[in-house]
Amino acid sequence: MLSIRNLKVSIKGKEILKDVNLEVKEGEVHAIMGPNGTGKSTLSYAISGREGYDVEGQIIFKGKNILDLSVEERACEGIFLGFQYPVEIPGVSISNFLRTAMNEQRKYRGLDPISGQEFLAKMEEKKKLLDLPEKLAGRSVNEGFSGGEKKKNEIFQMAMLEPTLSILDETDSGLDIDALRVVATGVNKLRRPDNATIVITHYQRLLDYIVPDFVHVLYDGRIVKSGTKELALELEEKGYEWLKNGI
Amino acid sequence: MEKQQDNILDQVTNSDYKYGFYTDIEMETAPVGLSEDTIKYISKKKNEPEWLLAFRLNAYRYWLTLEEPTWAHLHHPPINYQDIIYYAAPKKKKELQSLDEVDPELLNTFNKLGISLEEQKKLTGVAVDAVIDSVSVKTTFSDTLAKHGIIFCSFSEAVQNHPELVKQYMGSVVPSNDNYFAALNSAVFSDGSFCYIPKGVRCPIELSTYFRINAANTGQFERTLIIADEEAYVSYMEGCTAPMRDENQLHAAIVEIVAMKDAEVKYSTVQNWYPGNKNGEGGIYNFVTKRGICKGNNAKISWTQVETGSAITWKYPSVVLMGDNSIGEFYSVAVTNNYQQADTGTKMIHIGKNTKSTIVSKGISAGFSNNSYRGLVKVIKRAENARNFSQCDSLLLGDKCGAHTYPYIKTGNSSSIVEHEATTSKISDDQLFYCKQRGIDTEKAVGLIVNGYAKEVLQHLPMEFAVEAQKLLSISLEGSVG
Numbered sequence: 001m002l003s004i005r006n007l008k009v010s011i012k013g014k015e016i017l018k019d020v021n022l023e024v025k026e027g028e029v030h031a032i033m034g035p036n037g038t039g040k041s042t043l044s045y046a047i048s049g050r051e052g053y054d055v056e057g058q059i060i061f062k063g064k065n066i067l068d069l070s071v072e073e074r075a076c077e078g079i080f081l082g083f084q085y086p087v088e089i090p091g092v093s094i095s096n097f098l099r100t101a102m103n104e105q106r107k108y109r110g111l112d113p114i115s116g117q118e119f120l121a122k123m124e125e126k127k128k129l130l131d132l133p134e135k136l137a138g139r140s141v142n143e144g145f146s147g148g149e150k151k152k153n154e155i156f157q158m159a160m161l162e163p164t165l166s167i168l169d170e171t172d173s174g175l176d177i178d179a180l181r182v183v184a185t186g187v188n189k190l191r192r193p194d195n196a197t198i199v200i201t202h203y204q205r206l207l208d209y210i211v212p213d214f215v216h217v218l219y220d221g222r223i224v225k226s227g228t229k230e231l232a233l234e235l236e237e238k239g240y241e242w243l244k245n246g247i
Numbered sequence: 248m249e250k251q252q253d254n255i256l257d258q259v260t261n262s263d264y265k266y267g268f269y270t271d272i273e274m275e276t277a278p279v280g281l282s283e284d285t286i287k288y289i290s291k292k293k294n295e296p297e298w299l300l301a302f303r304l305n306a307y308r309y310w311l312t313l314e315e316p317t318w319a320h321l322h323h324p325p326i327n328y329q330d331i332i333y334y335a336a337p338k339k340k341k342e343l344q345s346l347d348e349v350d351p352e353l354l355n356t357f358n359k360l361g362i363s364l365e366e367q368k369k370l371t372g373v374a375v376d377a378v379i380d381s382v383s384v385k386t387t388f389s390d391t392l393a394k395h396g397i398i399f400c401s402f403s404e405a406v407q408n409h410p411e412l413v414k415q416y417m418g419s420v421v422p423s424n425d426n427y428f429a430a431l432n433s434a435v436f437s438d439g440s441f442c443y444i445p446k447g448v449r450c451p452i453e454l455s456t457y458f459r460i461n462a463a464n465t466g467q468f469e470r471t472l473i474i475a476d477e478e479a480y481v482s483y484m485e486g487c488t489a490p491m492r493d494e495n496q497l498h499a500a501i502v503e504i505v506a507m508k509d510a511e512v513k514y515s516t517v518q519n520w521y522p523g524n525k526n527g528e529g530g531i532y533n534f535v536t537k538r539g540i541c542k543g544n545n546a547k548i549s550w551t552q553v554e555t556g557s558a559i560t561w562k563y564p565s566v567v568l569m570g571d572n573s574i575g576e577f578y579s580v581a582v583t584n585n586y587q588q589a590d591t592g593t594k595m596i597h598i599g600k601n602t603k604s605t606i607v608s609k610g611i612s613a614g615f616s617n618n619s620y621r622g623l624v625k626v627i628k629r630a631e632n633a634r635n636f637s638q639c640d641s642l643l644l645g646d647k648c649g650a651h652t653y654p655y656i657k658t659g660n661s662s663s664i665v666e667h668e669a670t671t672s673k674i675s676d677d678q679l680f681y682c683k684q685r686g687i688d689t690e691k692a693v694g695l696i697v698n699g700y701a702k703e704v705l706q707h708l709p710m711e712f713a714v715e716a717q718k719l720l721s722i723s724l725e726g727s728v729g
Binding site: 048050051070071072075076080081083086087089090091092096097098100101102104105108140141157161 | 685
C-alpha cells in the first residue's frame with residue numbers, strides 16, 4: 001500500500017531525514033519509535049505533503065507516486081494524519097468540520113455528498129464504537145479540549161473518514177491512561193484487512209494496547225533497526241543508547 | 248512557504264461580485280447636481296406637504312455650513328456633490344394596482360437578486376419593500392399586515408397616508424443636523440421603508456427592505472423609520488446590492504428606530520453593495536446613520552450587521568438607552584478585502600437606570616484593505632447601574648491589510664460596569680494544514696474558519712439571512728488566503 005524509497009527530507013537546507021525506506025502492506029500496523037528530534041514528525045508531514053519541506057525520493061501510495069499531490073489530494077486519496085498537537089478552530093463544530101471534510105473527499109472520488117441523515121447515523125455509530133460522549137460533535141473543533149479529548153477527537157475523525165492509511169503522530173503524548181485506552185481501542189477496532197496504520201511514538205506504553213506487526217527505530221534520519229513487537233520491549237528495557245552503540 | 252502564502256493571498260483577491268449586473272430600464276431623473284431647486288424637484292415629484300419641503304430645505308441650508316468629516320480612518324478623493332444625480336426613478340405609466348403592472352424588467356431584476364415580489368410564490372414568510380434607486384417599486388404583504396394594524400409601506404406612501412406619524416417621529420432619533428451625511432440625507436432623501444407596529448402586536452412575519460442601486464451617477468439616499476409601540480415586536484432585515492461600475496457611487500442613508508415601553512426591535516443588515524474591483528476602482532461609498540432609541544422602560548433594540556460590500560463603509564448603528572432597564576445590542580461582522588475600507592462600530596448611550604448594552608464586533612481584513620472598529624460607550628451621570636460588555640476581535644488574512652480599534656468609554660456614574668475585550672488573530676498555517684489534511688482545500692478552509700470566527704454574530708441573524716451571510720463571507724474572501 002505504502003512504499004517509501006530513499007526518502008530525503010530537509011527544511012530550509014537542513015537535512016532531517018537522510019534515507020528512509022519503508023514498506024507498509026494492507027492490514028498491517030507499524031510502529032515507528034525513536035528519541036526526540038530524530039525526524040518522526042517530519043516523516044508524517046512528508047507523507048501527508050505539508051508545504052515547506054524539500055522532499056527527494058519516492059512515496060508510492062496505492063501504486064501512485066504522490067509527491068506531486070497537494071495535502072488535500074493526498075487526504076482524499078485516503079491518507080489520514082492524527083496530529084500530535086491538534087489545533088483549535090473556534091466556532092466550527094466538529095460535525096460541520098467533518099461533514100465538510102467528508103463531502104470534499106467524496107467529491108474527489110466522484111461521489112455525491114452524504115445526506116444529513118446518513119451523516120448523523122454514521123456519527124452515532126462511530127461515537128458508540130469508540131465510547132465517546134454524546135455532546136462531542138456539537139463542540140467546536142478542539143476548542144477548550146483537554147489533551148485527552150483532543151486525541152479522542154482525532155480518533156473520532158479517523159473513524160468517520162475511514163482512511164486507507166492512518167498515521168498517528170505521538171497519539172499517546174498527553175494522554176492519561178483512560179484516554180490512552182480509548183485511543184488504542186479505537187485503533188484496534190478500526191483495524192481492517194484493507195487498511196493500515198503507522199503509529200509514531202516515543203514511548204513503548206501505547207504498544208501495550210496496540211500490538212504492532214512491525215517496529216522500526218528511527219534514529220538520526222534513518223531507520224536503523226526493524227523488527228517485531230519484541231523490539232519495542234527490548235528498546236524499553238535497554239533504552240535508545242543501546243542502539244546508538246550498535247550503529 | 249511564505250511565497251506560497253502570498254500566492255494564496257493573491258488568489259483570494261480575485262473573487263467575483265455576483266450582483267454586478269445592470270438593468271436597462273427607462274428612467275426619470277433629476278438634473279445633475281444639488282441645489283434648492285433639486286430639492287424642490289424631489290419634493291414636488293413626491294407630492295409632499297409643505298412642512299416636509301421645509302424640513303428638507305432646512306437640512307440643506309444647514310448642510311451647506313458643514314464640512315465633510317475627516318475623523319474616520321478612511322481615505323478617498325473628495326466627493327463632488329454637484330456631480331451626482333439625486334433622484335432617479337424607473338418610469339411608470341400609471342398608478343400600480345397590482346403586481347401585474349410592475350415593469351417585468353424590474354420583477355426580473357429582483358428575481359435575479361433572489362427576491363421574489365410575487366406573494367404567492369413566497370415561501371419564507373418575509374414581507375419585502377423593494378427599493379430601486381430613488382423609489383419603492385413594490386411592498387409585499389401590506390394587506391396581510393394591515394389586518395394586524397401593522398403599517399408597512401414605502402416612506403413616500405407613509406408621507407401621504409400617515410403624515411401624522413411621519414411628522415411626529417421623523418428626525419426624532421437622527422435629527423437633520425446630526426452630522427454631515429444625515430443633513431445631506433434629510434435634504435434629498437427619496438424613498439425607503441416605513442413601519443409601525445401598534446401596541447401589543449408581535450409582527451407575525453419578518454419585514455425586509457431590499458435596496459438596489461441601478462442607475463449610473465446616481466446616489467441613493469433612503470430613509471427608514473420603524474416605530475414599535477408599547478409591547479410590540481418586529482424583526483426587520485435589510486439587504487443591498489448594486490451594479491459593477493468603475494466610478495464610485497454615493498449611498499447616504501438614515502435609519503431611525505423608536506421602541507416604546509416593553510417593545511423590541513431586531514434590525515439585521517446584510518450589506519453587499521458593490522465593493523469595487525481588485526484594484527480598488529469603483530464601488531459604493533456607504534455613509535449611513537443608523538440609530539434607535541429605547542424610549543420606554545424595558546425596551547430593547549438589537550442591531551446585527553454583516554458588512555461585506557462597499558468601497559467605503561462609514562456606519563455606526565447606535566442605541567440611546569433612555570428607558571429604565573432598556574437593552575441595546577450590536578453584533579457586527581465587517582469584512583474588507585482588496586482595497587475596501589470600513590470604519591464601523593456603534594454608540595451605546597446609557598441614560599436610564601439599569602440599562603444594559605452588549606457589543607460584539609468581528610472585523611476580518613484581507614488584501615490591502617483597512618478595517619476599523621470605532622465605538623462609544625457613554626454612561627451619563629444619572630444612569631445608575633449601567634452595564635456594558637464589549638468584545639472587539641480582528642482577524643487578519645495576510646500581511647498587507649490593517650485592523651484598527653478605537654473604543655471610547657465615557658462614564659459619568661461610578662456604579663456602572665463597563666468591560667472591553669479585544670483580540671487580534673490570524674489564520675495560522677497550522678489551522679490551514681489541519682483542514683487540508685482532512686481533504687478541505689484552502690479556500691473552503693478559509694471560509695470554514697472565518698464563518699466559525701463570525702459565528703457569535705451570525706447566530707443572531709434570522710434564518711433567512713444566516714445562510715446567505717455565511718455564503719457571502721466565504722465568497723467575499725475567495726482567493727484571499729493560502
